[in-house]
Amino acid sequence: MVQFETPTREVFWNIKHFWLLYVTFVPVVLAFAFGAWNLVRRWRRGKPVQRTDNWRERLDGFFRDAVAQEQIRKGDRRAGFFHVLISWGFVVLFIGTTVVFIHADLRIPLMQGWFYLVFQSLILDLFGLGAIVGLLIALWNRYVIRPRRLTHGVWSDGFILVSLLVIMVTGFLVEGLRIVATQDPWAAWSPVGTATGRLLAAAGLSGFDAQLAAHRFLWWFHMAVSFVFIGYIPFSKMMHMFTSPAAIFTRNLGNKGKLEPIDMESMEEGQVLGVRTLTDFTWKDLLDLDACTECGRCQAVCPAFAVGKPLNPKYIILNMQEQMTAEMGRFPWDKPAGEARPIVGTSIEPEALWSCTTCLACVEACPVEIEHVRKIVDLRRYLVMEEADFPETAQAAVQGLEDRGHPFRGSDASRSDWYADLPYVRELAEAGQAEYLFFVGDAIAFNQRTQNIARAMAKIMHEAGLDFAVLGEEETNSGDVARRIGNEYLYEMFARQNIETFQRYGVKKIVTTDPHVFHTFKNEYPDFGGEFEVIHHSQLIQQLLDEGRIQVEKGRFDRVTYHDPCYLGRHNGEYDAPRFVVDALGAQRIEMERSRERAFCCGAGGGRYFMDDPPGQRINVARAREAAATGAGTVCTACPYCMLMMEDGLTTVAAEAGADGPQVQTKDLAELVAEALVVRAGQAAGGAAAGQES
Structure with a gap:
């Protein structure tokens, strides 16, 4: 044996004919390169997108x-x-x-x-x-x-x-x-x-x-x-x-919840709206299918899957991956399996698509940056705009948007009812201009319970001395519901109409209590030329408290648990402002088991608020049980949809528990602040009504 004075070793010690190693390694390298090229070949069949x-x-x-x-x-x-x-x-x-x-x-x-x-x-x-x-x-x-x-x-x-x-x-x-x-x-x-x-x-x-x-x-x-x-x-x-x-390197660098517009003016003849077959996806979407590690983290956090709905985000990806292999071949010489088949009905059932709340929990949990929600909405777009094939309750919501400018059936309220007795709420048409446009949104304007959120927020802004106004009857839907359901035509119509109205009044700053509106205005309207400073009311209240422009009486609320709205939290990364406000009220803040990035959805997003839920598959009830388990007397949220869903869920939980069960109230952040607001002299009479439930 060979002994070395300098620390080292003989590489091929005891090995004869080691040249065979190199001979056998050649086909191994060729096989690897062959398989890798075949994957790249499949991805290149997708549409172009800038991700480098x-x-x-x-x-x-x-x-x-x-x-x-x-x-x-x-x-x-x-x-x-x-x-x-x-x-x-x-x-x-x-x-x-x-x-x-x-x-x-x-x-x-x-x-x-x-x-x-x-x-x-x-x-x-x-x-x-x-x-x-x-x-x-x-x-x-x-x-x-x-x-x-x-x-x-x-x-x-x-x-x-x-x-x-x-x-x-x-x-x-x-x-x-x-x-x-x-x-x-x-x-x-x-x-x-x-x-x-x-x-x-x-x-x-x-x-x-x-x-x-x-x-x-x-x-x-x-x-x-x-x-x-x-x-x-x-x-x-x-x-x-x-x-x-x-997939990580080519990830979406922008807002994860932002949907891309369809360039309808540049569409070629025969091109479909949305996604019908695999080649309607971008190359990044097809790469995502092969990047999936099957870890199941998306499945573990999906609220629809958790309550037994027919949606499993992991199999949304894996089933399309199997279809891609069947249609595009595993090897370059494989012949395509006939004409490209529609994804919905082949590898994904429509019921799975319509179970999605677009809460983004799957995207947040994915360790390799797979974009599940965008794919689901793209598939919805095809069903809605090309096939007119979507749930009747969702169709009714879209019909309401087309006929009335809002999706709420059976409501006889008008957009100006909530401030009829609030003299300090002005309309832009009479004010001409204001520093802040308070955009209320349909979920508040057409529901008697949630109207109190707008009244409370108006009281807060008035007490702070802010120059604000509303659009009143000129306000219309933000387009979020239509877009998440899949009707891009209708969304674009609302977006352009709102942007034209805002620009006509010279609007620069928009305040809203609806995270869906907040997300749409902030992240998606810029695609249509709508560049505005959009502020969620939790952020504005935090700012007002920080600056000392409003003061609150501490100790009015004992134990409070905060529910993170998906479109404020995961979609826009705002977790701290609402918690700052709850803490400023002097309440004992108790976190639910799943909070912040891991927060469980209320079940309303993606147009699901307007679709039916079987009794055993109600996401809001599952979330309400989690809230009640904290022992808090108040569930606080910062979204009108979450407010309605949590109230409904807590009603079910209370009925299950009986008379001895916990009594839990649901409040919006603005309502808590308005109730604890220390009103300046001379303002008490004008603001009293805003702190009471309608």
């Missing part, structure tokens, strides 16, 4: 979520822990293999001295051990704990984990046999390999010839399994090692 701009921001996200895996480590910490161990173990071992190649084949002597001892021996050993630990935890998680969110009974999942484990274990067996056979003087720098070699020797493999034979066999076996696995990668879910980082 702003490299600095994209690289920041890439290193944060693909390299450091911050998003994976959120939520399920056990899964995040073992995934980091596995992925980083293999990344470091791949680097180590590359060093061997450079040293042995390019004749650049890297494997020597301190670098050999510290990196090529110690660090590789430790990261390899970490990968084995991660794989064992992953196997335990999948086959013993068996989380509901994972897909069970799929042979390939076990095959992948076991194959990786075999590669890792045989690698240490080979290293251990080399160390004991050569009596490596630097064995202490390879603690795992040394321990493995000693265990093998203690188990009876102590003869030099036996060690040589076992080493040679295991070396070739290790290489064979590794090569087969590398060639298998692009044809398996393991390709997510490459597709997931690609």
Whole structure:
């Protein structure tokens, strides 16, 4: 055996005909490249979209979520822990293999001295051990704990984990046999390999010839399994090692809840509105289908799935992935399976699409930036605008928007009823202009209960001395409901009408108590030339409290739990302003089990407020139970839809609990502040009515 004065080792020690390694590696590389190109070929059939701009921001996200895996480590910490161990173990071992190649084949002597001892021996050993630990935890998680969110009974999942484990274990067996056979003087720098070699020797493999034979066999076996696995990668879910980082890099850098407009003026003949077949998606959408890791985190947080509705966001993606493979082929020479089939009815049932509340919980939870909600709305657009095929209750809402300018059936209220007895509420038509336009929204104007939110907010702004006005009967729908249901035509009509009205009055700042309006005006109207400063009322109230322009009496409310509206929280990242206001009231704020980014939806978004729910599938009841479980006497929210849904849900919960159950009231943030407002002298009479429920 060869002894080295400088720390190093012989790369192909004990291996004869090692040139076979290079001969067999060629078809492996070709198979990998072949499979990878086929995936790219499929994605290129999607429509163009710009997702390679702003490299600095994209690289920041890439290193944060693909390299450091911050998003994976959120939520399920056990899964995040073992995934980091596995992925980083293999990344470091791949680097180590590359060093061997450079040293042995390019004749650049890297494997020597301190670098050999510290990196090529110690660090590789430790990261390899970490990968084995991660794989064992992953196997335990999948086959013993068996989380509901994972897909069970799929042979390939076990095959992948076991194959990786075999590669890792045989690698240490080979290293251990080399160390004991050569009596490596630097064995202490390879603690795992040394321990493995000693265990093998203690188990009876102590003869030099036996060690040589076992080493040679295991070396070739290790290489064979590794090569087969590398060639298998692009044809398996393991390709997510490459597709997931690609999806993260090409993620949407803007608002995650923003929907893209349809350029109807530039549409070519035969082009459909929305998405009918897979090739109607963009290439990024098709990449998303192959980037899915099947982790099931989207499924675990989906409110529709949680209450038994026929929507599972994980299978929305996976079913379309299967359809893509069937239609576009797994190999370049595969013939297309006939004419491209419509997605709805082939891989996705319409009932699943109409169960979505567009709450964005799935998108927030996805560790690889898959955009589920945009795909769902695009599929809805096709059904609504091309097929006129959508639920009757949703059709009634759209019909109401077309006929009356609002979707609320059976309401005889007008848009000016709520401020009829509030002399300080002016209309823009008479005021001419104002610093703030208070845009009320349909969910408040046409519901007697929620009208009190507008009255409370008007009282607050008046007390603060703000110059504000409303549109009154000139106000119309924001278009949000039509857009989320899928009627882009109607949305665009409302958007252009509102923008024209705002610009005619010189509106610069808009205040609203409706997060759906807030989101639409702030993030989606700019696509049509509507650039305004849009402020949610929770933000304005926080500002007024900060500046001392209003004062509140503390201690009026005891225990308060705050429900995060999806369109304020996940869609726009506003979690702190409402909590600041609750705390300013001196209340004991109690968080629900799921809050902030993980908050459970009320069930109203995506047009679901206007669709029927079977008794056992009511999202608002599930959320109301969670709110009641906090023991709070008041559920506070900052959205009129959430207000209505939570009140309805709490009524059901109270009926279930009976007379001895908890008595919980639902209030909007503005109502709490208005009730606790310290009114300046001379303002009490004018503002008293606003603090009382209508």
